[in-house]
Amino acid sequence: MLRRLRHWGLAAAVCSSLAAPALAGGDCQLGRADLRGSWGQTGFSVEIADDEQERAKGLMFRESMPRGAGMLFVYDRPQPAAFWMKNTLIPLDIIFLDENGLVTSVHENAIPGDLSPIPGGDEVFAVLEINGGLARRYGIAAGTQMRHQIFSASSAVWPC
Numbered sequence: 001m002l003r004r005l006r007h008w009g010l011a012a013a014v015c016s017s018l019a020a021p022a023l024a025g026g027d028c029q030l031g032r033a034d035l036r037g038s039w040g041q042t043g044f045s046v047e048i049a050d051d052e053q054e055r056a057k058g059l060m061f062r063e064s065m066p067r068g069a070g071m072l073f074v075y076d077r078p079q080p081a082a083f084w085m086k087n088t089l090i091p092l093d094i095i096f097l098d099e100n101g102l103v104t105s106v107h108e109n110a111i112p113g114d115l116s117p118i119p120g121g122d123e124v125f126a127v128l129e130i131n132g133g134l135a136r137r138y139g140i141a142a143g144t145q146m147r148h149q150i151f152s153a154s155s156a157v158w159p160c
Contacts, residue, residue, distance in 0.1 A: 028160035033072055033128055034147040035103075036158065039139030043068075044130055046148075050074040059129055060087040070130040074150050081124035082117040085110050091132030095140060096120035101151040101158055103144040106135050126150060 034043040045068055049055045055073050059065065075081070078099050085092070094107040107118045109132040120127060128146070135141070147158040 028147060028149045028152075030149055032148070033070065034158075035138070035140055035144050036147075037139055037141070037144040042138050042140075044070040044128070046070050046072040046128070048072050048074060058083075058088070059090070059092065061089065063089055065090060065131055067131060067134070070128050072148065072150070073127040073129070075125055078123040078125045080119075080122045081127065082119045083107075083110070083127065083129075084117055085112055085114045088112050092129045093132055093135035093140070094118055094120070095128040095130070095135060095144075096124050097126040097128065097146055098123055099125035099151070099154045101126075101146040101148065101156050103140065103142055103146065105142055106140060108135055109133060 030048070031045055032043055033046045035041060045066070047070075049058060049071055050073075055075075058073070059071055081096065083094050088110075089112050091112055092110045094110055095103055096105045096107075098104050104121055104124070107120075110118055126146075126148075145158040147156070147160060149160060151157075152160055
């Protein structure tokens with residue numbers, strides 16, 4: 001099971017940037033999720049939520065999150081998944097991924113406190129939550145690729 005990351009730490013101070021130099025191939029860190037597409041690439045310092053209790057709590061009750069940070073929800077296997085914003089105080093972009101690290105859908109600016117389900121599809125393996133508005137700002141959309149260790153057991157679209 002993945003090591004639990006409990007604090008944003010110094011890595012959160014590193015803001016994601018389209019102007020950042022290209023990341024070295026094969027360089028994966030448990031606390032970082034990198035994304036790339038035709039728009040360029042960016043990365044986020046991430047906390048991992050990989051068990052039922054952590055996924056249920058998610059980012060609830062947090063009043064803020066650093067711009068270059070997020071939470072990566074990981075399932076044991078691809079499955080149907082839907083999120084809601086109960087007890088979530090900040091707007092979020094919710095990025096759904098398949099088991100190969102391919103973004104399948106993005107829900108932008110989820111409304112804090114909204115109980116409406118936000119469906120991600122039937123084969124969701126991971127979900128990245130970032131501050132609302134960043135997906136549009138960076139160009140993150142269906143077809144974007146993610147690099148992270150969680151995709152190493154499958155045919156990752158962007159391997160470590």
